[in-house]
Amino acid sequence: MTPRPPPPPFYLHASLVAVHGQGLLLRGPSGAGKSAALLALLGRGHRLVADDVVEVIDRDGRPWGRAPVAIAGRLEVREVGVVAAAELFGAGAVVPAWAIDAVVDLLPALATP
Known part of the structure; x- marks a missing residue:
């Protein structure tokens, strides 16, 4: 029996960061604070894997994430624009891919009267 090919990648509106060896996928609607949490x-x-769009792939039955080629190593800083993470945080601040170990769902702040 020939092995089954891996499923095709899919894309999430999210950010992925490696924190103490664990891949944290930060999800939420626009304005929920994904990029702010990532910058913090x-x-x-901690190390950037992807900001804004995460390409999710299957690697030996586990979900892994990486940035699409067009935005790899970059992040969006509100009121500044798109910047290279290595320029802000050093060359070691970016990794090409990481296993997704946990998902953090962010909610937009509630408006106060």
């Missing part, structure tokens, strides 16, 4: 984590020495 990168500022503490």
